[in-house]
Structure formats: C-alpha cells, structure tokens
Amino acid sequence: MRPPPAHRATTAHLQAIYPFATSGGIGGAGPLLGRDVLGGPFSFDPWELYRTGRITNPNLVVLGQLGRGKSTFVKILVWRQLAFGRRAWIMDPKGEYGPLARACGTEPLALVPGGSVRLNPVDGIGRAAPGGGTGGARRATDLVSTLVATSLRRLLAPEERAAIDLAVHHLAQDGPTPTPTLPDLVDVLLLPSPESAATVGTDVAGLARAGRDVALELRRMVRGDLAGMFDGVTSGRIDDGDAAVVVIDLSAVFGSPALPLIMTCAAAWLQGALAAADGVKRLVVIDEAWAILNDPAIARWCQANFKLSRSLGIANVVVAHRVSDLSAAGADGSAEEKLATGLLADSETRVVFGQPPSEARATARELALSGAEADLIPRLPRGVALWRVGSQSHLVEHVLGRSEAVLVDTDAAMRDNPRQFPGSGADFCGTEG
Numbered sequence: 001m002r003p004p005p006a007h008r009a010t011t012a013h014l015q016a017i018y019p020f021a022t023s024g025g026i027g028g029a030g031p032l033l034g035r036d037v038l039g040g041p042f043s044f045d046p047w048e049l050y051r052t053g054r055i056t057n058p059n060l061v062v063l064g065q066l067g068r069g070k071s072t073f074v075k076i077l078v079w080r081q082l083a084f085g086r087r088a089w090i091m092d093p094k095g096e097y098g099p100l101a102r103a104c105g106t107e108p109l110a111l112v113p114g115g116s117v118r119l120n121p122v123d124g125i126g127r128a129a130p131g132g133g134t135g136g137a138r139r140a141t142d143l144v145s146t147l148v149a150t151s152l153r154r155l156l157a158p159e160e161r162a163a164i165d166l167a168v169h170h171l172a173q174d175g176p177t178p179t180p181t182l183p184d185l186v187d188v189l190l191l192p193s194p195e196s197a198a199t200v201g202t203d204v205a206g207l208a209r210a211g212r213d214v215a216l217e218l219r220r221m222v223r224g225d226l227a228g229m230f231d232g233v234t235s236g237r238i239d240d241g242d243a244a245v246v247v248i249d250l251s252a253v254f255g256s257p258a259l260p261l262i263m264t265c266a267a268a269w270l271q272g273a274l275a276a277a278d279g280v281k282r283l284v285v286i287d288e289a290w291a292i293l294n295d296p297a298i299a300r301w302c303q304a305n306f307k308l309s310r311s312l313g314i315a316n317v318v319v320a321h322r323v324s325d326l327s328a329a330g331a332d333g334s335a336e337e338k339l340a341t342g343l344l345a346d347s348e349t350r351v352v353f354g355q356p357p358s359e360a361r362a363t364a365r366e367l368a369l370s371g372a373e374a375d376l377i378p379r380l381p382r383g384v385a386l387w388r389v390g391s392q393s394h395l396v397e398h399v400l401g402r403s404e405a406v407l408v409d410t411d412a413a414m415r416d417n418p419r420q421f422p423g424s425g426a427d428f429c430g431t432e433g
C-alpha cells in the first residue's frame with residue numbers, strides 16, 4: 001500500500017491541529033518516565049542530554065508540596081536508570097528508600113549513634129589524587145577544618161589549620177594503620193610528633209596546644225554524643241563499589257542538631273568514594289534537602305558537588321519544597337544565600353510538582369516560567385510535574401509500573417525476596433539511548 005502523500009505546512013498553521021501535535025519529548029534517550037501530557041512518551045537521561053549539548057550540567061532540582069510525588073519520582077528514576085547500568089547514592093532523611101535498596105539486593109545503611117554502621121570520613125587520607133599527589137590528604141584537611149569550624153561556630157585560626165594539616169600528613173606517611181580514622185587523628189592532634197612540630201618551628205607542647213580545641217571538638221565525634229558513627233573504618237558493605245544503590249538512612253538523626261555534621265561527614269565520605277572514579281555514572285540524591293541546606297557548610301558542600309558533577313560523572317538530585325528552601329541559607333545577600341541559589345543555577349533540569357499559588361509565583365519567577373505555567377502549578381495533581389529542561393517546558397504524568405508500587409510503598413510491607421518481583425521494573429524501562 002502506498003503511504004499517504006506528505007503534507008507540508010508552517011508550525012503557525014500546524015498548531016491549529018492540536019491536540020494531535022506532540023512536543024517531541026527531550027530526545028527519547030534513557031528510561032521512560034511517563035507521558036508528556038501534550039502527547040508522546042517522556043524519557044529522560046541527564047548524561048545523554050549533556051552529551052548531546054541539550055543541557056550544560058546534569059543536575060536536577062525537584063520541587064513540590066508534601067505528598068505530590070517527589071520521592072516517588074526519584075525512586076522510579078533511580079530504579080529505571082539501573083537498567084542502563086547507572087548506580088545511585090542516596091541520602092534518605094525519612095528512612096523511606098529501604099524497599100528500593102532491598103529490591104536492589106542491599107540493605108539501607110542506618111546511621112545511628114552507637115549503631116553498627118561506620119563511615120570513616122577520612123577514608124582517603126592515604127589515597128593519592130588521580131595522577132599522583134596527596135589528594136586524599138588535602139580533602140581530609142578540608143573536611144576536618146569544615147567539621148571543626150561548623151561545630152565551633154567560628155573560623156579556625158591559622159595555627160589550628162596548620163595543626164590539622166600536619167596531623168593529617170603525619171597519618172598519611174607514618175600513621176599506625178594504612179587506613180587512618182578520626183580517633184587516630186585525635187590522638188595525633190593531642191600528641192603530635194616532634195618532626196611535625198619542628199616543621200613549624202615549635203616543640204611538641206606548642207603544636208599540641210595549637211591543635212587542642214580542634215582535637216577536643218573532634219573527640220565529640222569519637223567519644224561524645226556522636227560516637228559510634230564516624231569513629232572507625234568504613235563498614236565493609238558500604239565500601240562495596242559494585243553496589244547498585246547505596247542508601248544512607250538518616251532517619252534516626254534527622255531531628256538532631258548535629259545533622260549538619262553528620263551530613264557533612266557522610267558527604268565527605270561519598271566525595272572520597274566518588275573521587276576513586278570508576279567511570280560509572282551515578283545519581284546522587286539528597287531527599288528532603290530543604291532541611292539541611294540552611295547550614296552553610298552543607299550548602300557549600302552541595303555546591304562543590306554540583307560543580308564537580310561533570311568531572312565525576314554524577315548527576316545530583318536535590319529535593320525541596322520550594323525555591324526559597326534553596327536560598328534560605330542566610331540573610332538576603334549573604335554569602336550563604338548566594339551559595340544556595342547557586343544550586344538552582346547549577347541545575348539545568350527542574351521538576352516542579354504541585355505547589356500553593358504563593359510558592360508557584362516564586363517558582364515561576366526563578367525558573368522564568370510563563371504566566372500559564374505559573375497558573376498550572378497549583379492545579380497539578382499528584383504524580384504530574386512541570387519539567388523545565390534548559391529553556392524547554394514539558395508537562396509530564398509520571399507513570400508507575402504494576403510491579404513498582406512496592407518500591408514507593410512507605411509502610412515497608414516488603415516481600416521476603418524482593419529481587420523476584422514480577423517484571424522487576426523492566427516492564428517500564430524505556431528505549432536505550
């Protein structure tokens with residue numbers, strides 16, 4: 001049978017035949033996420049969009065009111081990306097990613113003071129940077145300085161920074177074990193080596209005095225109220241670079257005033273792990289990020305991570321309620337506010353779920369949405385989001401596969417052997433990009 005003759009017309013005329021016009025999606029690569037409401041399937045792969053020049057960074061910001069489907073979307077994105085060989089690392093403040101982790105064959109790692117999971121934030125002290133050098137030591141010095149400054153709520157004095165730097169380098173070169181830990185660092189700060197003291201023209205007592213506040217503050221994470229999370233070598237199963245999904249369950253410490261320290265340690269460990277780059281592309285998710293971005297140290301870390309995303313092959317996914325969550329880190333115009341709004345600038349994919357009218361207006365302003373799009377946001381039903389990818393908008397209905405409901409089920413009613421879900425999500429994995 002001969003195909004019907006082609007019909008040519010301008011887009012100005014063709015728009016008259018809406019609703020049969022489709023939006024053309026955003027490239028068709030990656031897993032299928034649902035339906036573009038204007039017609040056609042909607043697939044999304046941040047790395048593919050970056051590779052083809054559609055976006056200039058792979059990071060996502062997800063916004064929306066409680067219960068609108070933000071976490072559900074993230075879980076489904078992660079689950080379906082796994083079929084493409086991608087992996088994920090998830091900070092889970094509400095403890096709701098367990099079913100996803102178990103479906104991937106791992107248990108979430110619950111950070112609980114005195115619990116069984118340890119993250120060694122100075123894991124990388126002895127690790128060389130790619131191409132040589134002491135990259136691990138430099139990162140450890142930065143991390144410890146950030147931790148102590150956050151904890152002491154003041155900037156460190158030059159002699160304190162020097163004491164940290166000398167202790168870290170001593171551990172890297174002559175430490176008691178190949179994998180130094182925070183307790184080792186505290187010991188060296190309290191009793192430095194004569195060689196370290198000599199390099200800064202002082203004696204052991206002088207260097208010990210310079211590092212004493214630092215050591216006592218760090219000791220809190222080793223012996224005090226935060227003991228039992230960061231005071232040993234990293235628990236073996238976390239370090240498993242082959243795990244498809246690593247979920248850090250922070251629900252036990254979510255309300256704690258020490259959350260920024262805990263997040264910073266967890267994040268630093270992650271950075272160290274990611275720096276040992278294995279070429280695998282990863283989603284790094286911070287759910288409920290609104291609760292932590294008001295800490296300048298976290299905001300700073302997040303932004304560094306956003307900036308590093310391209311070189312590490314990671315796509316960051318930050319989940320918040322409203323745009324002001326990303327700029328609430330400081331008073332107007334403060335350095336912190338600039339840091340946090342930088343997150344919005346460094347993410348080129350924004351997924352907006354339903355919001356009340358006042359928040360929708362702010363979102364529309366920050367994301368340069370049209371008036372019609374702004375009016376739409378308060379009326380979006382659960383599971384439907386306005387996607388802004390670069391300068392393009394898409395209205396997307398996220399569709400759950402039959403077998404995926406258990407992954408988003410928050411009552412944790414999981415089966416005994418979750419790996420054997422019928423379909424295992426493959427029923428909704430889209431076309432290879």
Ligand SMILES: Nc1ncnc2c1ncn2[C@@H]1O[C@H](COP(=O)(O)OP(=O)(O)O)[C@@H](O)[C@H]1O
Nearest residue numbers: 065066067068069070071072383398399400408
């Ligand atoms: N696309 C969807 N399809 C079907 N149900 C959904 C969808 N998105 C969310 N839900 C349901 O809504 C509930 C709340 O969604 P959730 O993602 O936890 O909201 P949020 O993270 O925005 O607070 C989930 O437990 C899930 O059952």
Ligand SMILES: [Mg+2]
Nearest residue numbers: 070071072287
């Ligand atoms: Mg949620």
